[in-house]
Amino acid sequence: MSAQKPRTLFDKIWDAHVVETLPDGTALLYIDLHLTHEVTTPQAFDGLRAAGRGIRRPEATLGVIDHNIATDSSRYTGIVDPESALQVATLEKNAAEFGMPLIPLLDERQGIVHVIGPELGRSLPGMTIVCGDSHTSTHGAMGALAFGIGTSEVEHVLATQTLLQKPAKNMRISVDGNLAFGCSGKDIVLAIIGRIGTAGGTGHVIEYAGDAIRALDMAGRMTVCNMTIEGGARAGMVAPDQTTYDYIARTPNGPKGAALARAMEWWKTLPTDAGAHFDTELRLNAHEIAPQVTWGTNPEAVLPITGIVPNPADVTDEAKRAQTQRMVDYMGLTPGQRLTDLKVDVVFIGSCTNSRIEDIRAAAAIAKGRRVADGVRAMVVPGSGLVKKAAEAEGLDRILKEAGFEWREAGCSMCLGMNPDKLTPGQRSASTSNRNFEGRQGPGGRTHLLSPAMAAAAALAGHLADVRDYQPKEAL
Amino acid sequence: MRAFTTLTGVAAPLPKANVDTDQIIPARFLKSISRSGFGKNLFANFRFKEDGSENPDFVLNQEPYRKAEVLIAFENFGCGSSREHAPWALLDFGIRCVIAPDFADIFHNNCFKNGVLPVRLPKDVCAQLMEDAKLGANARITVDLEREVVVRPNGEEIPFKIDPLRRHLMLNGLDDIGQTMQHAPAIDSFEAKQKAAQPWLYA
Numbered sequence: 001m002s003a004q005k006p007r008t009l010f011d012k013i014w015d016a017h018v019v020e021t022l023p024d025g026t027a028l029l030y031i032d033l034h035l036t037h038e039v040t041t042p043q044a045f046d047g048l049r050a051a052g053r054g055i056r057r058p059e060a061t062l063g064v065i066d067h068n069i070a071t072d073s074s075r076y077t078g079i080v081d082p083e084s085a086l087q088v089a090t091l092e093k094n095a096a097e098f099g100m101p102l103i104p105l106l107d108e109r110q111g112i113v114h115v116i117g118p119e120l121g122r123s124l125p126g127m128t129i130v131c132g133d134s135h136t137s138t139h140g141a142m143g144a145l146a147f148g149i150g151t152s153e154v155e156h157v158l159a160t161q162t163l164l165q166k167p168a169k170n171m172r173i174s175v176d177g178n179l180a181f182g183c184s185g186k187d188i189v190l191a192i193i194g195r196i197g198t199a200g201g202t203g204h205v206i207e208y209a210g211d212a213i214r215a216l217d218m219a220g221r222m223t224v225c226n227m228t229i230e231g232g233a234r235a236g237m238v239a240p241d242q243t244t245y246d247y248i249a250r251t252p253n254g255p256k257g258a259a260l261a262r263a264m265e266w267w268k269t270l271p272t273d274a275g276a277h278f279d280t281e282l283r284l285n286a287h288e289i290a291p292q293v294t295w296g297t298n299p300e301a302v303l304p305i306t307g308i309v310p311n312p313a314d315v316t317d318e319a320k321r322a323q324t325q326r327m328v329d330y331m332g333l334t335p336g337q338r339l340t341d342l343k344v345d346v347v348f349i350g351s352c353t354n355s356r357i358e359d360i361r362a363a364a365a366i367a368k369g370r371r372v373a374d375g376v377r378a379m380v381v382p383g384s385g386l387v388k389k390a391a392e393a394e395g396l397d398r399i400l401k402e403a404g405f406e407w408r409e410a411g412c413s414m415c416l417g418m419n420p421d422k423l424t425p426g427q428r429s430a431s432t433s434n435r436n437f438e439g440r441q442g443p444g445g446r447t448h449l450l451s452p453a454m455a456a457a458a459a460l461a462g463h464l465a466d467v468r469d470y471q472p473k474e475a476l
Numbered sequence: 477m478r479a480f481t482t483l484t485g486v487a488a489p490l491p492k493a494n495v496d497t498d499q500i501i502p503a504r505f506l507k508s509i510s511r512s513g514f515g516k517n518l519f520a521n522f523r524f525k526e527d528g529s530e531n532p533d534f535v536l537n538q539e540p541y542r543k544a545e546v547l548i549a550f551e552n553f554g555c556g557s558s559r560e561h562a563p564w565a566l567l568d569f570g571i572r573c574v575i576a577p578d579f580a581d582i583f584h585n586n587c588f589k590n591g592v593l594p595v596r597l598p599k600d601v602c603a604q605l606m607e608d609a610k611l612g613a614n615a616r617i618t619v620d621l622e623r624e625v626v627v628r629p630n631g632e633e634i635p636f637k638i639d640p641l642r643r644h645l646m647l648n649g650l651d652d653i654g655q656t657m658q659h660a661p662a663i664d665s666f667e668a669k670q671k672a673a674q675p676w677l678y679a
């Protein structure tokens with residue numbers, strides 16, 4: 001084929017994975033890596049069993065336990081909650097029966113599925129990656145096409161290593177210039193969702209581009225891609241570059257030597273061609289982004305930390321006004337109140353959005369030599385056993401514990417309110433996770449999303465705080 | 477999967493946008509390892525007060541909506557988590573069709589795999605149907621997938637469109653894994669080619 005039409009990163013990965021195109025345009029898409037966890041798989045394995053089917057490529061499948069487990073020491077003595085224990089035992093039993101590789105709960109590689117995939121070198125550029133979890137978009141930071149699927153689709157991939165998919169539209173969001181002092185990938189993505197809204201990306205795959213994205217480390221890129229789903233898009237991606245290759249070279253299971261060289265040859269052809277078509281384009285100036293915090297109950301309800309609580313009376317659209325009122329009421333806010341005046345009860349640093357070593361370093365840098373405010377429960381939950389080990393080797397756990405933070409075992413923890421780490425009704429949290437929905441962190445809980453550095457600042461201040469006022473006292 | 481052909485029933489009005497899957501079924505109820513039984517916790521945070529008693533203000537606690545088979549809502553229904561427990565909970569409660577201006581992608585997919593029909597209609601039409609639904613038991617709505625129409629209580633027909641492949645699977649209650657299995661030779665040859673070109677994926 002000569003003079004091929006310029007293609008986007010998404011187009012190239014898509015084209016390379018189409019097994020067949022059905023008459024109505026639906027593609028049978030090949031899946032290179034299927035990650036599984038305990039919550040969204042039991043019914044899929046039941047389906048396989050009932051139909052007498054097996055896993056087509058167990059070696060392209062990897063299971064891990066992350067969602068429902070406690071992050072205290074109870075995993076060493078036996079899971080306390082009987083339903084959680086059954087779900088974990090079911091995954092273990094299914095893994096054994098169907099020959100699926102599974103990272104055991106007490107293995108140091110255990111962790112949140114979206115942390116361990118890249119960290120182990122299993123999530124690689126150019127791959128198609130799926131998992132029964134919406135934040136699978138995280139892996140797009142590697143330059144992969146990665147998206148969340150439901151349990152029926154989990155069963156479909158287990159049985160056939162493929163999925164039936166309609167092509168998505170291409171969107172490019174360019175973040176130009178340098179990120180301002182005190183800001184991170186989290187602030188970029190929150191600002192983007194504030195701009196496009198929770199459904200702004202519907203039907204699209206978003207490619208993030210621009211100097212500010214290029215300048216992010218892999219953890220920052222993962223944070224941005226992770227929250228892409230909160231903007232309604234199917235997936236988020238960043239083209240692979242030297243930062244990506246250097247990261248992969250450090251992973252335990254990534255390709256090495258000649259295999260790596262050969263892979264890189266292909267990976268280098270992946271970035272979007274000049275002149276490729278995007279259905280939607282958006283540009284942001286990085287230096288206009290200030291540290292962000294959400295005030296309402298969806299991630300679009302976000303403001304710079306210097307902002308004030310909106311007044312529903314100022315909203316002209318009737319449905320929007322009612323929604324704003326509902327959010328203000330649920331969150332226990334007063335219109336016009338300064339965000340920095342909101343007292344917090346709990347600070348949660350963790351989740352697949354922000355629990356990597358870079359995130360923990362950012363929090364520790366702010367916390368070092370300071371104290372968590374009285375009455376605030378502050379917890380740091382590393383994304384994986386390997387992150388925990390690395391942080392401990394750097395002494396970050398000690399810095400955080402001395403400042404009054406809890407240092408916990410890896411898992412999803414307080415991100416979703418299905419394990420013992422939960423808010424109680426009315427409690428206000430500053431959280432580095434990705435969803436501030438009503439009841440997400442526990443019934444009646446009130447969640448403010450922000451970056452790890454901002455979360456650390458809130459823990460020290462006892463209220464939402466501007467991290468720019470809390471610069472590191474001493475170097476780490 | 478149970479086939480969906482046509483359905484006539486009570487529709488419950490839920491005049492909200494961005495109804496996320498944490499609202500549909502909160503995470504603390506996701507610990508079951510079966511597909512059934514989620515209906516009792518559908519919209520748990522709205523249906524029940526903190527002490528576990530019913531909240532009489534929530535639509536699904538009112539007659540005749542306790543038996544609703546259709547749900548009508550506003551934009552971006554089903555956003556958030558990929559949990560298929562959301563359509564399972566709807567189905568287990570008895571709701572087999574959701575009508576809204578648009579749906580989040582993963583939820584939309586998940587519905588089709590479970591015989592729950594998501595119907596996209598413009599916002600003003602949803603608002604109209606919501607008014608119809610408020611009339612309760614005297615105002616049944618018909619959703620006809622065969623003819624791709626919603627029939628209002630006054631007999632007016634509103635057309636909608638469903639992807640032809642999905643419509644076919646839904647009408648016949650077909651499992652798409654079986655369909656895909658028929659493409660096994662194509663998958664085999666894809667793998668052989670990919671293995672030669674990208675051996676690191678097979679290491």
Ligand code: SF4
Pocket residue numbers: 066067112113114133135351352353411412413415416433434
């Ligand atoms: S950390 Fe939260 S968002 Fe991420 S996988 Fe776990 S529950 Fe889902």
